Amino acid sequence: MIYQQKDLHILDEIIKPGKSAELSFNVAHLHTRTPVDVPVIIERSKKPGPTILFTAGIHGDEVNGIEIVRQLISKGINKPKVGTTICIPVLNIFGFINMEREFPDGRDLNRVFPGIKNGSLASRVAHTLVTEIIPEVDFIVDFHTGGAFRFNAPQIRIAPGNEDDDVMAEIFGAPFILYSKNLNKSFRKTCNELGKPILLFEGGKSFHIDKTVTNTGVNGAKRILNHFGMLRKKYNVSEPKKACIKILDSKWQRASFSGMFKANVDLGQYIKEGDTIGNITDPYGKFNHFVKAKHDGYVFNINESPIVYQGDALFHISTGIVK
Template sequence: MIYQKKDLNILGEVIKPGQSAELSFNVAHLHTRTPVDVPVIIERSKKPGPTILFTAGIHGDEVNGIEIVRQLISKEINKPKIGSIICIPVLNIFGFINMEREFPDGRDLNRVFPGIKNGSLASRVAHTLVNEIIPEVDFVIDFHTGGAFRFNAPQIRIAPGNEDDDIMAEIFGAPFLLYSNNLNKSFRKTCNELGKPILLFEGGKSFHIDKNVTNTAVNGAKRILNHFGMLRKKFNVSEPKKECIKIIDSKWQRASYSGMFKAKANLGQEVKIGDTIGNITDPYGKFNHFVKAKHNGFIFNINESPIVYQGDALFHISTETTK
């Protein structure tokens, strides 16, 4: 693809080639009338090239994703050799302030896209992103973590059936690639409907920063930028440590009993049916249930909560994979 030099028109501002800008969009105030802005950090090369968007913090408690984008900025990886890079480290600034997943209106930002101009608070943020920023973007990487106590192995998620997405996911080089259908009203589905390629990265858990996860994601982002010719020579591009496991289908293994839970299997471990992968006990030393794998496959999500109830998801195990 041939890219022409052009101005970026974002949030009512014009950013020319070679310029840097820190913009913000504000859709509401706190109940104290204090304004809350969502920072949008833009770096442009004088040379034409694609415009890449890095986003995180769609869920306010997913701190690990925010840390990934923070590192891209602090290490100046976001200053491109060609083209433009836009970083939005915290989309749900309201949730981040309160350390909550949702917006103050109780809505999940990732379930209200493409948003409504005069809708709910979350819907207004979605509408601003989709209408003021996404039209200027050529490629998106959105960083997430596992919810609650569930720790995700570093992984890329894409919808099945798109060869271009497959290629970009392999270039990113996460240990796992999970094929999953786009959820209704999600950011990923909206980007796909608008013809904007997007990779969704999952890794770690809420309220937690994990060095391995952040390193995996930052290295993956550098590979993508290098692929587009945007990464400056000062940065090294490493090869992925492991061959990517592509997960075509998977199942959650759930708790048969309530109690105190401890996982014995490791994240990313390949298990066989009947392997002991954890145990559930009571507080009194009278009950000890060994959790045995019900499927052959790789464990790519583990519930790290010390207390579980019957029916809670414990392990996410692949049931069909390819390399």
């Protein structure tokens, strides 16, 4: 594709080639009347190239994704050799302030896209992102983490059936690629409907920063930038340690009993049907249930809560992979 380096019109501002800018959009104040802005960090090269958007913090408690985008900015990785990068480290700034997943109105930002101009608080943020920023970008990487004590192995999630997405997911180089349908009113589905290619990265768990996960995210972002010719020579691009494992189908294995829970397998480990993969006990030393694997597969999500209830999701295990 041939790119033309022209003025970037975004959020009522004009950013010329070779310039940097830190903009923000504000949709509401706190109840104290304190303004809350969503920072948008833009870096432009003088040379023409694509515009890549890095986002995180759609859910306010997913700090691991926020840390990845923060590192891209603090290390200068977002300063492109050609083209433009846009970084939004915290989309749900309201949730981040309170360390909560949702907005103050109780809505999940990732379930209200494309949003409404005069809708709910979350819907207004979604609408601003979709109408003011997304039209200007060529490719998007959206960083997430697992919720409710569930720790995700680093993975890229894409919808099945798109060869271009397959290629970009492999370039990113996360240990797993999970094929999953686009959820209704999600950011990913909206971008796809607008013809904007997007990779959704999952890794780690809420309220937690994990070095392995952040390194995977940062390295993946560098590979994407390098693929588009945007990464400056001062940054090294490492090859993934292993080939990506592509998961076509998966199942959650749930708790048969309530109690104190401990997993005894590692993320990314391949297990066999009948293997002991965890224990559920009581506080009094009278009950000990061995959790047995119900089928072969890779474990790519583990519940790290010390207390579980009957029916809680314990392990996310692949049931079908691309060989």
